[in-house]
Amino acid sequence: MNNDVNATWPKLPVALKKIAIDPTSDDYELMCSNYFVTGRPKLILRATTERDVIASIQYVKKIRESVSHSIPFSFRSGGHGISMASVNDGGIILDISQLNSVTVTDAEQGLVQVQAGAVWGDVAEALRPFNLIISSGDFGDTGVGGLATGGGIGLLVRRLGLTIDHIVSARLVTADGEIRVTDHQKYPDLFWGIRGGNSQLGMVTAFTFKASKLVEEKSDISLPFTVQTIESQTSNLTKFIQQWQSWITHASSKMSSNLMLTAENRNTVHINASNFWAGSINSDAKALFKSALSLSEVNKHQLETKSYAELVKAPHIPHSGQQPVFVKNILLDAMNPNIGDIITSIFKASATMITNS
């Protein structure tokens, strides 16, 4: 790399040279994107230790004190952030994907230390032998750092709540370059803030989670999920969404459901539904799966059994800004009978795909 990253910035400390990547480095093109966009940062710092994170934040602080304009500075863990804020143009990216260990510290209590650069598929795989689960997202390549500082809505959200509900403590490096260990007792405001505030308060390097032990009743096997996938269509989205909302609201919290809606033409919406039952099939599950088939005109459906780790397996796909789409999230805190009409109007205003869960 070029030693003189930017003539107006203070000299790069020796400790950071070994982790620094600039536009002249071989790895630059591999490291400058996230899932949605490709950035053109001046410098990427690929931390391999918590000390690297501290040194990086101290360096950025020094730059900001020495130049008059603002320098974009992004944190990147899994690079799947919908805000797309984990890359930038002209600034610095601090990447912690190498800080990715998962350690079960107390299997009985379900205590697990997870470095923030891990991805959720790998967390699920590491916890599988212990019959432990941390409810996270539904895609294995999403990162712990972004999701566990943002919220975390996954396949077990109806049963276990959000991912942030399971954080016991966190280690973070704040803007002054200090490491702080925070929990309900230590720096409680900071602890509150990082559970939803993403990067606003510092970079989390590791979390301790209390994982859940989900085993089949009276047996000691890791909980399988029964998954129903349905391909169907409807010409009356409002009615379908109302019926689906009523179906999932009245279902046991062992059931969760994701819908992917695609506008096929002006009158027809194509529906891909994935319904997840946290357990092997029983009479309750059978009844729910059967009633799910009556909600729309079904073309194809199937039932499979999979472990949680198989469901959220991480494919580890390198980033190249491969999904150049605009994503917008909204959270409804109550059933809304008009949501089908609202979605129809969004489709008419040119959206191509909408997911509900």
Ligand SMILES: Cc1cc2nc3c(=O)[nH]c(=O)nc-3n(C[C@H](O)[C@H](O)[C@H](O)COP(=O)(O)OP(=O)(O)OC[C@H]3O[C@@H](n4cnc5c(N)ncnc54)[C@H](O)[C@@H]3O)c2cc1C
């Ligand atoms: C295909 C796909 C599927 C998804 N599925 C789900 C899902 O099922 N459930 C769900 O809840 N979300 C889901 N998401 C959203 C995703 O989990 C969040 O956007 C999350 O922020 C991604 O985390 P990341 O570490 O991969 O992202 P990054 O792009 O690395 O970071 C995202 C944001 O978090 C900040 N950040 C990253 N690491 C840290 C850290 N260590 N400390 C402090 N701040 C940090 C960054 O600054 C950035 O603002 C999905 C996203 C995609 C692209």
